[in-house]
Amino acid sequence: MSTTLVTGSHGWVGTHLRRLVAANGERVVGLGRRPRQPGPGETYHQLDLHDPAAVRARLQAVRPDVVFHLAATLPQRGASGADVVADAVHTTYNLCQELRRVDTRSGRPARLVLAGSSAQYGAVPPELNPITEQTLPRPVGAYGHAKAAAESLALALGADGRIAVVAARPFN
Structure with a gap:
């Protein structure tokens, strides 16, 4: 059984993803900022992704094969541009750095699925529509730039093969 870790596990996407992963028979571990109740057969840990030591300890304990990084601060909820950038870039950096050190249960490098944004x-x-994967990013606003920076950072830290990064840019 593989282990899947989901940051931002109790947000809208995370809630649906956890159910899908669990239905496929995988072990699900959720992470988030606030106390939450895990779903049936899941575990959940409150964790500040800004704290590298806490991230390291949790990843070493869980040893995930796959990590879905969904955690984000949204500007629509009144966050400042600085908070949006810190949450996207700093947390992605901490997660990638610590994933590079983890011995997964499968023995292969951990796979990081990074949720970007349209x-x-x-x-x-x-x-230039429709937008395809060949469309060049032209972010505007703190959120778009922060997500682009986080993606670039994750891909750079995965370039040596110590983590496998899959970047997604979902649309509504």
């Missing part, structure tokens, strides 16, 4: 593309002119 905001990374910014305002795409109509003549």
Whole structure:
């Protein structure tokens, strides 16, 4: 049985993802800022992803094969641009650095699935639609730039193969 860790596990996407992963027979471990109740057959840990020592300890204890990094601060909830950037970039850095040190249960490098955002593309002119994976990012605002920076950082830290990074830019 593989182990899947989900940051931001009790947000809208995380809630659905946890159920899907558990239904596939995988062990699910959720992480988040606030106290939460785990779903059936899951575990949950309150954790500050800004704390590298806490991230290291939790990852060493869980030894995940796959990590879905969904945790984020949204500007729509009144967060400052600085908070949005810190949450996207600093937490992704801590998570990647510590994942590079983890011996997974499978023995392969941990796979990090990084949730980006359509905001990374910014305002795409109509003549360049539809947006594809070949569309160049033109982020606007702190959130789009922060998500782009976090993705670039994760890909850079995964370039040596010590973690396998999959970057996604989901749209509503």
